[in-house]
Amino acid sequence: MPDLSSHIELEVRDLSHWFGPKKVLFEVNLKIRRGQFLSLVGPSGCGKSTLLRAIVGTHLPRAGTVTVHRPGGKPELVIGPGRDRGIVYQRYSLFPFLTARENVALGLKLDQTSLPFRWLAWPKWRRLRREHLAQADAMLERVRLPDARHLFPQEMSGGMQQRVAIAQAMIMKPEIILLDEPFGALDEATREDLQSMLIGLYQENHHALGRGEHPPLTLIIVTHELNEALYVGDRIVGLSQYWDWRAEGHSGCPGATILYDREAPVFEVKNGRDFEKFTAQREEIRELVFESSPLRPRHRHVNYWPNA
Secondary structure, eight states, X not given: OOXXXXXXXXXXXXXXXXXTTEEEEEEEEEEEETTOEEEEEOOTTSSHHHHHHHHHTSSOOSEEEEEEOOTTSOOEEOOSOOTTEEEEESSOOXXXXXXXXXXXXXXXXXXXXXXXXXXXXXXXXXXXXXXHHHHHHHHHHHTTOGGGTTOOGGGSOHHHHXXXXXXXXXXXXXXXXXXXXXTTTSOHHHHHHHHHHHHHHHHHHHHHHHTTOOOSOEEEEEOSOHHHHHHHOSEEEEEESOBOOGGGTOSSOXXXXXXXXXXXXXXXXXXXXXXXGTHHHHHHHIIIIIOOSSOBOTTTTBOSSTTO
């Protein structure tokens, strides 16, 4: 049986981006395995969200490429948004006049039907609508919101709304989910609850591998909170502008690049969070990625795929 966990699903190659004279990203290289939960951290303004938008396809890079690899298929260059990539932002955008299940089912409705179809083929649309709502209910179950399906956004807490937003993205069955500071506006208790939800989704990947199946979900989460990054991810990548660009002959910093790329400890929900497991790694990341002095060679601590 092939090693399903070794399949490369996403590759970022020599990606650079700038806005006019402002250099943001420089020669970012990244390979991500199918089923991996990758945490992306870095100082404010280092381009984490810019990198996510390049991957999702809404803001293409000025240089370099993003490629999606599918099992048995040809690699596909990212040239715009696609159903294979979904993104969830910190500020969830739910429609206030729709219930949780209706918000989650909305993507299916827009993808599989048209306004003329809904008007002219009402019996077929009614049957399809029931299927969409049943799928939405199942997705709400996966994100631990089975009892909130009939609630409107104003009747839900911030954490509940963020779960609905994640379900909204997942129902379209993307192969890659990108989370851009998804829990940044939530209180600590709610954050921990949602972190546990992500660990549960990671365990679904593990169970799929145990059955000899491809893991269903690859996830990239941007977070400014190192404990969260180490807890929910099985790999942590540090993006930073604090690297020794002078040693490579640049007259000014050409943008942030990857300074850190290593495995993170894997947790199970039932065991809770053991901060002792990642105290040393957290401090190492803080020193190498977030401190502006001294500047460091950019490849020294990139050893997940050193030749990526």
